[in-house]
Amino acid sequence: MDAASVATVETHCPYCALQCGMGLRPAAGTGEGASGSVLEVVERTAFPVNRGALCGKGRTAPELLAPGARLTTPLVRDHTTGELVPAGWATALDRVAEGLRRTGARYGRDAVGVFGGGGLTNEKAYALGKFARVVLGTSQIDYNGRFCMSSAAAAQHRAFGLDRGLPFPLADVARTGCVLLVGSNLAETMPPALRYLTELKENGGRLIVVDPRRTRTAEQADLHLAPRPGTDLALALGLLHLVVAEGRTDEEFIAARTSGWPAARAAAMAHWPEQVERITGIPVPQLREAVRLFCDAPASMVLTARGPEQQAKGTDTVGAWINLCLATGRAGRPLSGYGALTGQGNGQGGREHGQKADQLPGYRRLDDPAARRHVAAVWGVEPETLPGPGRSAYELLDALGGEVRALLLMGSNPVVSAPRAAHVEERIRALDFLAVADVVRSETAELADVVLPVAQWAEETGTTTNLEGRVLLRRRAVAPPPGVRTDLEVLGGLARRLGHAKGFPADPEQVFEELRRASAGGPADYSGISYARIAAEDGVFWPCPAGSGASEAAQGASGAVAGASEAVAGAQTASGGPAGPGAHPGTPRLFLDRFATPDGRARFVPVTHRPADEETDAGYPVVLTTGRVLAQYQSGAQTRRVAALNAAAPGPFVELHPRLADRLGIADGEPVAVVSRRGRAVAPARVSAAIRPDTVFMPFHWPGEGRANTLTNPALDPVSGMPEFKVCAVRIERLDGPA
Ligand SMILES: Nc1nc2c(c(=O)[nH]1)N[C@H]1C(S)=C(S)[C@@H](COP(=O)(O)OP(=O)(O)OC[C@H]3O[C@@H](n4cnc5c(=O)[nH]c(N)nc54)[C@H](O)[C@@H]3O)O[C@H]1N2
Numbered sequence: 001m002d003a004a005s006v007a008t009v010e011t012h013c014p015y016c017a018l019q020c021g022m023g024l025r026p027a028a029g030t031g032e033g034a035s036g037s038v039l040e041v042v043e044r045t046a047f048p049v050n051r052g053a054l055c056g057k058g059r060t061a062p063e064l065l066a067p068g069a070r071l072t073t074p075l076v077r078d079h080t081t082g083e084l085v086p087a088g089w090a091t092a093l094d095r096v097a098e099g100l101r102r103t104g105a106r107y108g109r110d111a112v113g114v115f116g117g118g119g120l121t122n123e124k125a126y127a128l129g130k131f132a133r134v135v136l137g138t139s140q141i142d143y144n145g146r147f148c149m150s151s152a153a154a155a156q157h158r159a160f161g162l163d164r165g166l167p168f169p170l171a172d173v174a175r176t177g178c179v180l181l182v183g184s185n186l187a188e189t190m191p192p193a194l195r196y197l198t199e200l201k202e203n204g205g206r207l208i209v210v211d212p213r214r215t216r217t218a219e220q221a222d223l224h225l226a227p228r229p230g231t232d233l234a235l236a237l238g239l240l241h242l243v244v245a246e247g248r249t250d251e252e253f254i255a256a257r258t259s260g261w262p263a264a265r266a267a268a269m270a271h272w273p274e275q276v277e278r279i280t281g282i283p284v285p286q287l288r289e290a291v292r293l294f295c296d297a298p299a300s301m302v303l304t305a306r307g308p309e310q311q312a313k314g315t316d317t318v319g320a321w322i323n324l325c326l327a328t329g330r331a332g333r334p335l336s337g338y339g340a341l342t343g344q345g346n347g348q349g350g351r352e353h354g355q356k357a358d359q360l361p362g363y364r365r366l367d368d369p370a371a372r373r374h375v376a377a378v379w380g381v382e383p384e385t386l387p388g389p390g391r392s393a394y395e396l397l398d399a400l401g402g403e404v405r406a407l408l409l410m411g412s413n414p415v416v417s418a419p420r421a422a423h424v425e426e427r428i429r430a431l432d433f434l435a436v437a438d439v440v441r442s443e444t445a446e447l448a449d450v451v452l453p454v455a456q457w458a459e460e461t462g463t464t465t466n467l468e469g470r471v472l473l474r475r476r477a478v479a480p481p482p483g484v485r486t487d488l489e490v491l492g493g494l495a496r497r498l499g500h501a502k503g504f505p506a507d508p509e510q511v512f513e514e515l516r517r518a519s520a521g522g523p524a525d526y527s528g529i530s531y532a533r534i535a536a537e538d539g540v541f542w543p544c545p546a547g548s549g550a551s552e553a554a555q556g557a558s559g560a561v562a563g564a565s566e567a568v569a570g571a572q573t574a575s576g577g578p579a580g581p582g583a584h585p586g587t588p589r590l591f592l593d594r595f596a597t598p599d600g601r602a603r604f605v606p607v608t609h610r611p612a613d614e615e616t617d618a619g620y621p622v623v624l625t626t627g628r629v630l631a632q633y634q635s636g637a638q639t640r641r642v643a644a645l646n647a648a649a650p651g652p653f654v655e656l657h658p659r660l661a662d663r664l665g666i667a668d669g670e671p672v673a674v675v676s677r678r679g680r681a682v683a684p685a686r687v688s689a690a691i692r693p694d695t696v697f698m699p700f701h702w703p704g705e706g707r708a709n710t711l712t713n714p715a716l717d718p719v720s721g722m723p724e725f726k727v728c729a730v731r732i733e734r735l736d737g738p739a
Pocket residue numbers: 016017148182183184185186188189190210211212213215227228229230231232305306307308342343344345625626627628629630631632633634635697726727
């Protein structure tokens with residue numbers, strides 16, 4: 001085939017929340033019979049977020065489209081042999097429908113659970129939430145985003161009345177004066193975003209990185225603060241204390257745009273710099289230097305990622321960083337503000353449209369009577385039939401085999417990625433029935449009664465919402481291999497079998513049209529967004545209400561959106577084009593005129609430091625923290641199947657400081673055991689001076705004996721339900737005897 005004669009399809013990467021734009025076209029030189037693996041990635045330089053740049057994961061993503069690399073037929077468990085064996089779709093879907101129905105009939109509707117994922121498109125997340133509430137009638141639905149963004153989301157809701165990862169386009173990062181980046185290793189987790197930090201410095205801006213490790217990201221910093229894991233809350237309070245003590249608060253901003261300052265101020269004043277130095281291990285002069293860089297800049301930002309958020313006090317911790325922004329007038333103003341770097345491909349949209357335990361589409365609350373009425377009307381059911389809020393993700397996994405006896409899982413691999421994973425695996429095995437829809441035979445699919453092979457990113461169209469709140473169109477570039485169905489087709493097939501012939505279309509655009517109506521008037525209002533508009537505009541930022549003209553719409557149903565200035569900034573997109581005259585331009589920048597609280601003011605929340613759920617002691621003297629490496633993605637289900645990525649990051653490791661290694665007599669590369677109160681993992685030591693001597697780091701991408709989550713502590717944040725992935729107490733043992 002002549003590749004040049006075939007149009008390139010403009011689409012987006014399947015993996016992280018940067019949702020890099022890329023082009024896909026048939027690869028030159030691939031002959032007959034290579035179907036499914038015949039796409040090649042080309043740069044899409046005109047797309048603004050990544051401007052053509054891609055990381056290795058994105059560049060190699062088409063490899064998983066090959067039939068040999070993934071599932072292409074449903075599998076059902078043969079009860080005589082105990083093996084998963086190939087089956088037809090009718091048999092497989094019948095078995096799933098029957099498994100879910102039988103459990104519901106016998107134990108009640110809440111005995112049937114649903115677990116979703118932040119990688120699912122908006123359409124899938126919406127359909128999955130609707131399926132749980134309308135078809136299954138269960139309250140027991142949650143998703144892996146609980147492990148990802150939930151603390152930042154909860155804290156933003158508390159402070160601003162609205163949660164959108166970044167309240168401004170990522171490009172603003174390059175134009176502010178100072179970025180305080182807390183617990184993000186974006187050089188490895190969103191490599192093309194590093195360019196904005198490079199440009200920041202070229203423009204004379206300053207970068208402060210807070211990370212217990214000197215990561216590739218921290219190496220770029222003007223100032224690197226390396227706290228003991230789990231002490232970010234004390235750090236933020238200590239910085240706020242210094243801001244007050246040095247007279248660097250913005251009293252005018254505090255008076256005009258916030259509420260609750262006196263209590264938050266008093267809480268911060270109780271955290272003395274010397275005490276903060278003791279808790280965090282960061283010397284007072286470095287604290288002062290951070291305050292100086294942050295406050296001297298004409299505009300500044302705090303950006304957090306999973307480091308401070310994946311803690312049992314993650315919500316309060318993010319709240320403390322937001323307080324720092326508010327007290328210094330660094331929020332709700334151009335080029336200033338707090339933002340969270342969302343993680344999964346649709347981590348943002350995935351938490352807006354109803355797969356979260358407490359939530360309805362449009363970021364509405366499930367316990368709000370008006371929201372229930374609105375969504376029930378769109379769904380054609382009575383509001384009273386909608387179940388109430390369910391359990392958070394870990395609580396749901398912990399209830400499997402107990403109160404929840406059947407599970408439909410779509411888009412997650414908790415056997416590898418959930419905290420206290422050996423226990424979670426045991427709970428999954430205790431289920432009466434498990435159905436898994438996945439692209440590959442993941443470690444969790446391996447335990448299922450039925451495995452449904454589904455289509456992937458490049459094989460189906462759908463929308464995702466990136467870390468900036470920009471709604472994007474991921475276009476289909478190739479047909480799925482025979483034997484594979486889309487998640488929407490799966491849900492439609494199950495709904496029909498469970499007595500709902502209508503309401504679950506397979507066409508993503510039709511689902512999106514319904515999602516628009518369901519979200520209308522909600523905080524995350526998509527009603528003014530259409531596939532045609534996204535295609536014409538490089539994405540549309542929510543909220544984007546339908547119709548009514550820019551100035552009026554800019555007030556937004558929730559009062560959340562920026563005012564006239566923003567509407568003018570976006571007006572060029574609203575004149576003519578698919579958006580039509582008078583269309584709302586979308587909202588690249590939030591909060592410039594008012595916050596999304598009832599009184600329009602941002603709320604200070606008084607927070608105080610508390611220790612990690614599990615502190616080190618004589619038996620477990622070292623802190624374990626966990627995270628990611630460049631070449632693997634999440635549970636590794638996808639990236640471990642790509643040869644080049646596997647070669648770059650072939651397996652787990654335990655990163656530890658030379659002093660700790662010396663003390664324990666451990667050589668670089670030697671396999672060591674890491675033992676916590678939950679279990680024991682074994683992986684080679686990687687000796688590195690880039691980490692604190694009291695801390696070890698393990699990436700969590702692998703199953704088996706090197707599984708980091710065998711060790712992690714499932715202590716939950718009381719507000720968000722986030723587990724404490726980033727801190728637990730361990731000891732390190734040599735394999736040839738006790739250290
Ligand atoms: N290569 C790759 N990229 C990814 C992903 C992936 O799996 N692989 N996953 C995507 C997803 S879903 C997410 S959520 C993002 C996550 O993106 P990041 O948050 O950047 O990734 P992590 O490695 O989990 O954590 C970031 C840093 O937090 C530090 N840290 C550990 N404990 C603490 C602490 O107590 N305080 C502070 N301040 N820092 C701490 C770690 O040393 C680490 O360098 O990445 C996305 N991109």
